[in-house]
Amino acid sequence: MIEQNIFALCQDAIPGFLGLFDLSIAPKLLYYAYIPAIIISVFFAFVILWRDHFSRVGWAFLATTVTFSAWLVNEIIQWIAVYHIHILGSWQASMFIESLFFLAVSFTFASFIRESKALRYITLLNIFISLGVFFLIKSPLNIASYNAIDCEGIAGVLWNFFYGYQFFVLILAWYFGRKALKQTTGAAQDSSPYRTKVLWGIILLFALFLGTNIVSELTGFYNLNILIPIGMISCVILIAFPAVEHPIFSFQFYRSEVLIYSAVALVGSLLLIPDVISQKIVIMGTLIALFLLGKSVIAINKREQKQRGLLDTLNKRLTMLDAKKNEFLSFATHQLRSPLTSIKWGLDSLKDNYNPDTVKTLRATVEDLVSTVNDLLDISKIEQGGLVMKLEKINLGDFIKRITDEFDMTAKNKGLALMLNDTTNNCMLSADPTKLRQVFVNIIDNAIKYTASGTITVSVVQESKQAVITISDTGPGIAATELAGLFNKFARGDAGNKSKGGSGLGLYLARKIIEVLHGEIEADSEGLGKGSSFTVKLPLV
Amino acid sequence: MEGKKIMIIEDDDFLRSLVVTKLQKEGFTVATNADGAKAVEQIQSEKPDMLLLDLMLPAVSGFDILQTLRSGTETKTQRVIIFSNLGDDEDIKKGTALGVTDYLIKSNFTLDELVEKIKKSLAE
Numbered sequence: 001m002i003e004q005n006i007f008a009l010c011q012d013a014i015p016g017f018l019g020l021f022d023l024s025i026a027p028k029l030l031y032y033a034y035i036p037a038i039i040i041s042v043f044f045a046f047v048i049l050w051r052d053h054f055s056r057v058g059w060a061f062l063a064t065t066v067t068f069s070a071w072l073v074n075e076i077i078q079w080i081a082v083y084h085i086h087i088l089g090s091w092q093a094s095m096f097i098e099s100l101f102f103l104a105v106s107f108t109f110a111s112f113i114r115e116s117k118a119l120r121y122i123t124l125l126n127i128f129i130s131l132g133v134f135f136l137i138k139s140p141l142n143i144a145s146y147n148a149i150d151c152e153g154i155a156g157v158l159w160n161f162f163y164g165y166q167f168f169v170l171i172l173a174w175y176f177g178r179k180a181l182k183q184t185t186g187a188a189q190d191s192s193p194y195r196t197k198v199l200w201g202i203i204l205l206f207a208l209f210l211g212t213n214i215v216s217e218l219t220g221f222y223n224l225n226i227l228i229p230i231g232m233i234s235c236v237i238l239i240a241f242p243a244v245e246h247p248i249f250s251f252q253f254y255r256s257e258v259l260i261y262s263a264v265a266l267v268g269s270l271l272l273i274p275d276v277i278s279q280k281i282v283i284m285g286t287l288i289a290l291f292l293l294g295k296s297v298i299a300i301n302k303r304e305q306k307q308r309g310l311l312d313t314l315n316k317r318l319t320m321l322d323a324k325k326n327e328f329l330s331f332a333t334h335q336l337r338s339p340l341t342s343i344k345w346g347l348d349s350l351k352d353n354y355n356p357d358t359v360k361t362l363r364a365t366v367e368d369l370v371s372t373v374n375d376l377l378d379i380s381k382i383e384q385g386g387l388v389m390k391l392e393k394i395n396l397g398d399f400i401k402r403i404t405d406e407f408d409m410t411a412k413n414k415g416l417a418l419m420l421n422d423t424t425n426n427c428m429l430s431a432d433p434t435k436l437r438q439v440f441v442n443i444i445d446n447a448i449k450y451t452a453s454g455t456i457t458v459s460v461v462q463e464s465k466q467a468v469i470t471i472s473d474t475g476p477g478i479a480a481t482e483l484a485g486l487f488n489k490f491a492r493g494d495a496g497n498k499s500k501g502g503s504g505l506g507l508y509l510a511r512k513i514i515e516v517l518h519g520e521i522e523a524d525s526e527g528l529g530k531g532s533s534f535t536v537k538l539p540l541v
Numbered sequence: 542m543e544g545k546k547i548m549i550i551e552d553d554d555f556l557r558s559l560v561v562t563k564l565q566k567e568g569f570t571v572a573t574n575a576d577g578a579k580a581v582e583q584i585q586s587e588k589p590d591m592l593l594l595d596l597m598l599p600a601v602s603g604f605d606i607l608q609t610l611r612s613g614t615e616t617k618t619q620r621v622i623i624f625s626n627l628g629d630d631e632d633i634k635k636g637t638a639l640g641v642t643d644y645l646i647k648s649n650f651t652l653d654e655l656v657e658k659i660k661k662s663l664a665e
Binding site: 337342344365 | 553555556559560562563566597599626627628629646647648651652653
């Protein structure tokens with residue numbers, strides 16, 4: 001070609017777009033195929049980078065899609081550029097851009113095989129070869145000369161060498177793929193499907209790339225090259241899988257579907273470009289293969305995710321139940337050992353000298369032991385979510401009155417006044433009467449037990465859609481430091497010394513029962529010596 | 542064992558009184574603390590030869606008392622027998638790590654056996 005013509009227009013080309021391109025030269029659908037490919041792949045790369053917290057894999061994948069896009073842009077320029085110099089420049093640059101893409105792919109692949117030191121040398125070697133390509137861009141080794149009539153470059157020796165380079169990268173991919181799969185033992189096993197997919201992506205790309213190049217070179221049927229972007233797209237998709245399937249993604253199902261279907265759409269749009277029937281058949285075949293492969297990949301992916309999710313849930317639940325069971329067991333052991341110790345030692349002391357007070361204490365301890373066993377059974381049921389409430393409609397006023405009536409004698413015998421202030425009128429709620437009775441009996445019983453003199457007041461009030469029952473006493477009160485943990489297991493106030501009896505589980509059980517009934521329970525006291533009050537709030541029907 | 546002083550930190554009145562009676566009968570001097578509050582100060586002034594320590598106490602946990610003892614210069618070497626109904630491996634490990642002479646589960650011992658344990662530990 002003549003040197004001074006290099007700045008001239010390609011024949012038949014009309015500079016329209018930006019004065020540099022003729023958009024009508026290329027088939028319109030080239031844009032529909034390549035430009036969406038660029039947008040989709042780069043978009044996904046950014047999403048993955050962000051969702052993967054700027055990880056090594058994320059960056060590697062972004063590099064892959066950016067270099068992939070550069071490749072496609074370069075291809076478009078080769079189609080639509082109108083000046084010889086731009087077309088030639090694009091031809092010269094293509095090998096460098098392609099080698100950058102291979103580098104990015106190999107970098108992505110490498111980020112999945114952390115263990116191998118050898119990878120560093122391979123990357124270095126890749127860079128070295130790519131740089132070589134870069135220095136030889138403007139040389140006859142790369143583009144030997146230029147065909148000004150067809151407006152295309154004439155390949156030099158380096159092009160043939162470049163096939164060798166691609167072959168070398170393919171061997172590397174195969175080698176590291178094998179290595180990666182072999183490394184999948186123990187914890188690394190999780191990522192083995194990812195590695196397999198990456199490996200297949202790379203192999204598919206190179207097979208298509210090398211295959212089409214060699215076939216078109218041999219047959220002179222260069223339109224086959226249009227298949228290369230299909231390889232690129234498949235490769236990008238398969239590389240995207242590891243990142244997409246990463247557990248941090250909550251929408252992995254949709255992402256893999258979007259990826260597969262956008263690829264199907266892209267490849268499908270290629271059908272409209274060529275006018276050669278054989279090419280249409282090849283693309284059609286690729287499309288069907290991609291569709292079927294994609295469908296099965298999505299199905300497998302979904303099944304895997306579902307099973308993994310199911311196992312995770314089951315595992316978590318079992319671990320939680322096991323922890324609860326252990327906690328309960330050690331708790332129950334402690335609660336049972338305490339009265340047993342009293343009985344054991346008390347009996348020992350009786351052997352030495354008879355003391356009627358000790359006999360009385362032991363009798364009460366045995367009662368405690370019985371109530372502890374019952375409470376423990378209830379707690380065990382509640383904690384395993386198995387406490388069955390037999391819900392009934394209850395008239396709250398009548399219900400509370402019956403309980404206070406039962407305690408009337410006990411209070412009188414101790415010289416205490418037990419008052420009931422009920423301002424409600426046929427206030428109805430839905431609850432298990434036996435369980436709810438247990439709550440109030442426990443609180444009132446405690447109040448009578450701990451109060452030496454004075455009054456115990458039970459008030460029942462209706463507040464919009466809930467009933468508020470307050471039991472207040474003039475007993476020893478509760479220290480502020482103990483209020484918070486009063487409804488916990490093991491809790492028993494300082495003033496409520498163990499010598500007063502009881503399992504020490506009553507308030508804990510009360511809270512659990514009230515919680516199951518969607519109510520609230522709380523304790524209040526202005527301090528030691530100032531009495532205390534317990535408030536139960538229950539929703540009305 | 543005549544005149545050796547034992548201090549008991551135990552919140553259960555009945556159990557405490559039984560242990561106190563038993564130990565006094567054996568000739569020990571006995572000091573008591575019922576809730577764990579100000580236990581460390583009391584130990585510093587009483588200087589008991591052996592501390593019988595319950596773990597579940599209303600004011601402060603037995604382990605907290607033990608930890609404070611171990612960080613004080615005077616009380617670092619205080620001889621302690623943990624005497625509790627908590628018997629989880631974790632609790633026992635924690636107690637052993639804090640250098641207790643013995644970890645006894647109350648319900649597994651009689652008062653006579655307890656006295657034997659104390660005597661044996663003091664003789665060592």
